[in-house]
Amino acid sequence: MKYPTVSVNGVSVRVDDEGRYSLNDLHAAAVANGEATESQRPSVFLRSAQIKRFVKALKSKALKSASEQNQPLKVIKGGDQSGAWGIELLAIRYAAWIKPEFEIEVYEVFRTVVRLGISAMSRLNKIDHIINTETKAISQCASQMAKWGVGGRKKILLSARERVVDEVQMYLPGIN
Known part of the structure; x- marks a missing residue:
């Protein structure tokens, strides 16, 4: 899964x-x-002892949750990805530790990302609905076309037409 990069104060925050x-x-x-x-x-x-307890509680919750198998905190020493990496809740907690105003800013950035994701999901659902509706309509048309085509209803109707044309000729000679 690809996660969105967010920007806080013009600084790109990697994910x-x-x-x-x-x-x-x-x-x-x-x-x-x-x-x-x-x-x-x-x-x-x-x-901080308080943050260590917080991370421990997050880990405990992560272990209980079958859908969330990632660790809430990862510290990497050296390399391209060095530093501390935390889930959204820990990132907000860190922002709050820095300054309440910064916490609000980070929280709003994360909320915006969620709203944009929900909006994109809504558009995706609408497109999927249109595709499914049109697929069903085209499928019904294809089914009707198959019944109409060679050896189908078209052949029956053309045969019936020829019989009626012959009958018309018999009663009204000279009319095509």
Whole structure:
């Protein structure tokens, strides 16, 4: 599944293949807008006892849920994807830890993404409905055409027409 990249304060926040957001990118977005300091990096946030309990609760919930098998937090050291990656709930919690106004901004960005997704899903459903309706109509037409075609109703009607033409000629000679 491909997850949408979001933009906060003009900074693109990456999303991994499991739908976790880069907390480091969120930090960069907050710093870019003067809402965070270097001391509010994700690593400091994740060392908090309260956040450790929160992540533990998220993991516990994830294990109970059959549909959600991804870990809510992933920390990668080194490489292209280095940094802290968290699910949406953890990303919002991080934004709140930075500054309430930043939390509201991040929450609204995520809400907009959901609304756009629902709108796109609605359009997809409408298109699927049109395709299904037209497929059914075309299928019925094809069925009627098959009944009409060679050896079908057309042949019967043409034979009946020829008999009536012969009958007309018999009663009204000279009329075609």
